[in-house]
Amino acid sequence: MIKAIADIDFDKLLEGETISREAVTYIKDQVYSSKENREKLDAKIESLKLDIKKEHDSVKVKDLILILGICEWIVGKVKEASELLKEVKSRKTGAYYLGKCYQELGDYNQALECFERAKKTDMEEFDIHMDIAETKRMSGDIEDALKIIKGFLQAHGNSAELHCQWGCCLDELGEYQEAFKHYEQALQIDPNYAKALFRMAFNYDMNGEDEKALEYYERCINLSPNHKNAFINLGILHEDRGNYDEAAYCFEMVLDAEPTNARALLFLKDAKASISMYYDEEISKxxxxxxxxxxxxxxxxxxxxxxxxxxxxxxxxxxxxxxxxxxxxxxxxxxxxxxxxxxxxxxxxxxxxxxxxxxxxxxxxxxxxxxMTMEEEGDAIEDISELNLSARCRNVLSKAGIERVEDLLKMTDVELSQKGVKENYLDEIKENLSKFGLSLRTGDNSEAEMERNATE
Structure with missing residues (x-):
């Protein structure tokens, strides 16, 4: 068993077709368990890209592409992953993870085709059949999904995954009480089954049973740190209850692992706005x-x-x-x-x-x-705190010794990058400055310099 992501040798991860889905799942959990692990995998992804360019052996290139595609999928870059995995879809493992990509992208027909290709060499692979059932359910074909699930009842009746998928199908049919029974049965089989915990939490959430929903969401994220939907739903629930700091924490956890997640970015912005909200009589009028x-x-x-x-x-x-x-x-x-x-x-x-x-x-x-003219708005702000930046972004600027807007406006992209301001924070800074008609100083060949710095 892999001990920690630092010990993972990605160059030896694949030997022919022996890469296991269990190992990939474990790696994904490790990556989403800490920012440090995510950064290590990001670094490895860049290394793999360079290795592919240098490698001349076509077979080894395919091996590297397969690993890179899986890694890109792990970090949430689904479109990039799918383009890579298309090149190795003739391999069982490549077909399987390409199917996972298509499923997330909503292309269910292509996903089903890939899953079918992935299971051709082993018709008894229960987990792939559950992926197929899940994809059929997501495409609206509940009847076929249930048929697949019930077909495995005798052989896998004691599977938490089977009962969880069964419950999801019943949810889609509006049979909520029956669905609930299957989620409970899944948790009786495996009390730590994250999928069932999430579905229980979601159902309690929809029924307005906030305390129960909070309990199950918390259990879910403690067991599955890569469950971004659990973090987002928990964050929304905290925000609805006025717990804005807790809400912001949940959204930031998603963004630590997936910095471009649109939903988390949007909800974090709302939570931060609620935290910094103050009453002003004139503004109120x-x-x-x-x-x-x-x-x-x-x-x-x-x-x-x-x-x-x-x-x-x-x-x-x-x-x-x-x-x-x-x-x-x-x-x-x-x-x-x-x-x-x-x-x-x-x-x-x-x-x-x-x-x-x-x-x-x-x-x-x-x-x-x-x-209000852009000039008037620009003159109205002095302190960095007035830009409504995230707490993490403000901390980065503070560490760089930048406390006032006028100091920030004297900087270029490259200068900020050299002070440790990462690209996602640069984008956040520029977006917020633009709302006041302001922008960072433009330096000569700044874009070219940024590209060089990024590859060094």
Whole structure:
């Protein structure tokens, strides 16, 4: 058994077709158990890429591509992994993990094809059959999924995975009580079965039984540190209960292992905003006035009968509703033409608004930000804390000796990188600066220098 990720020799991980799914699962758990382990695997991924470029033996190249594809899948780079694994899909292991990629990407037909290819040499591989059943369920073919599951009842009736998959199928059919029984049976067989714990937690969550949901989510993440959905759901639950620090921690745990996870980034931003939220009377008054404008009924304006009828059919009642729809969506509606569109745009312009604006904004007050010039906004911020950066990003800047916005604006990408600011934090800094019409200083050939630094 592999003791720790530091002891894993990736060059010897594959010998022919002997790489085991158990070993890959163990590696994945290790990678998601700490930031240090993730960084070690990231470094190995870069090393594998270089090895592939240097290797001239076609068989060894395929071996390295297979390992690299699996590693990319482990760290959540599913699209990149799938492109690599397509090159080795003739191998049983390659086909299996390509199937896992397709399943995550929602291409269920391709996933099923890969899983079928993976099990051709061993028709008794129970776990692959469960992958097939799961994929069929996810594609909506519940009947076939249940048929596969029940077909293994006699031989694998004491399997936690079988009962968990059975419960998931029953959930899809709306038979929640029966599903619950199968999750409980799975946990009787294996009290530490993370999939069943997650499903129990999710069902309690949906039923509004917060305390039970918290208990099962906590048990799930303690046993399966790579279960990002458990962390995200737990974070949302904490946020709903006003526990913003705990919520932020959950989302940060996901981002430690998968820095580009869109859901975790979005939820972390909301949690951080809630933590730093403060009451300001003037802001409160301003937001009250803005809310009044957004809630003005469309009926208060003089519009053509056609425009009014179209908006009514689209269930658009207020100015706020108009800020949540785009020009293209309006024009796609039957009988809604350019004339009606121009009428709507003129009304919104009177109030300093435009179509689709709410889709670009996080709060109602941002809908009115166009009234403040970029220069005014830039002058209004001095301290780094006003940029609404994540706690981790602020800590990195503080360690680099950067406490004020004016100091930050004097820096280039390369200079910040040399001070230990990683790429994901650079992106966060630039995104937040852009909201105030600000940007980092542009240095000569900065992009080229960044690329060189990244490969050194």
């Amino acid at each position: 301003k937001q009250g006035k803005e809310s009044e404008v957004l809630n003005i009924p469309i009926s208060d304006f003089e519009l053509s009968v056609r425009s009014k009828n179209c908006l009514e059919k689209m269930n658009i009642r207020t100015l706020k509703d108009l800020t949540k729809i785009t020009e293209a969506e309006l024009l796609s509606f039957k009988n809604f033409g350019e004339t009606s569109l121009n009428e709507i745009k003129a009304i919104l312009a009177q109030k300093g608004l435009r179509l689709g604006q709410a889709l670009e904004s996080d709060t109602e007050s941002e809908l009115f930000s166009a009234k």
